[in-house]
Amino acid sequence: MKVSAMKFVKRLAAAILFVPALAMASGEELHLDKAPVSMDGASLQHGAKLFVNYCLNCHGASYLRYNRLEEIGLSETMIKDNLMFTTDKIGEQMKIAMRRDDGKQWFGAAPPDLSLIARSRASEFGSGADWLYTYLRGFYRDETRPTGWNNTVFPNVGMPHVLWQLQGDQMAKEGEHGVELELAKPGTMTTEEYDKAVGDLVSYLVWMGEPVAEKRKAIGMWVLIFLAGMFVLSYALKKNYWRDIH
Structure with missing residues (x-):
């Protein structure tokens, strides 16, 4: 009985380890393009403009208040005149109706x-x-979908391509490495301009998730320098203190 029980436990453990590995091996690997993230003020300001004009109609950003946009170089007047469409108070959250x-x-x-x-x-x-970055550049026309759009990164996504006027219409076709996209109808931007715009929008989304990230990294660097200096001084003090004893 004990031997059978041990065999059962071993087989069960092997199955638990094997099934996820098999699932990962059978699934297609998701290829993601490298996003040109920049915390430069101009990039973040352009990204904020795109976010407010194209995303804030349906998606809120309720953890961020409008007045925090001053941290990316915008004045209170610029925020009120160009980016505030859902409220009149600059201290309000970026919510939608x-x-x-x-x-x-x-x-x-x-x-x-x-x-x-x-x-x-x-x-x-x-x-x-x-x-x-890959998602916002991966929309293509698909008449079988309710919105008329599909996405290579998020198949059967319910979101329409809100930036289609900028990018244009892409069509999907089968290539050597899976689904490939080709531009069937140009938008108001060239491919390079659109990629740059999406990069700015993604940069803003990254900043919005943690506005204090850059300050935290800067403080962390100074803390490490301070600790390194203290280590040297402490080691020198320790050697001087124990010199006569040893």
């Missing part, structure tokens, strides 16, 4: 809040910025 029930009815699922979208995708795919 659309109700979740309406969003679910129109798109099949309620559009998520984007405050932490870059960080949440990072927990799933390793790099939230790369996922967002």
Whole structure:
């Protein structure tokens, strides 16, 4: 009985380890393009403009207040005149008027809040910025979908391609390495200009997920320098203190 029980436990453990490995091996590897993330003020300001004009209609950013945009170099007047369409108070959160029930009815699922979208995708795919960058450049025409759009990164996505006027219409075709996209109808931007715009938007989404990240990194560097200096002084003090004893 004991031997049979041990065999059962070993087989069960092997199955638990084998099944996930088999699933990973059988699934297609998701290719993500490297996002040109920049914390430069001009890039973040352009990204904020794109976010407010194209994303904030359906997606809120309720963890961020408008006045925090001053941290990327915008004045209070610039924010009020160009970026505030959902409220009159600069201290208000970046919310939307659309109700979740309406969003679910129109798109099949309620559009998520984007405050932490870059960080949440990072927990799933390793790099939230790369996922967002590839996703926003991966829309293509698909008449079988309710919105008329599909996506190479997020198959059967309910979101329409809100930036299609900038990018143009892409069509999908089977290539040597899977689905490939080709531009069938140009938009108002060239491919290079659109990629740069998406890079700015992704940079803003990354910044929005943790506005204090750059300050935290700078403080962390000074802390490490301080600790390194203290280590040298402490070691010198220790040698001097124990010199006569040893």
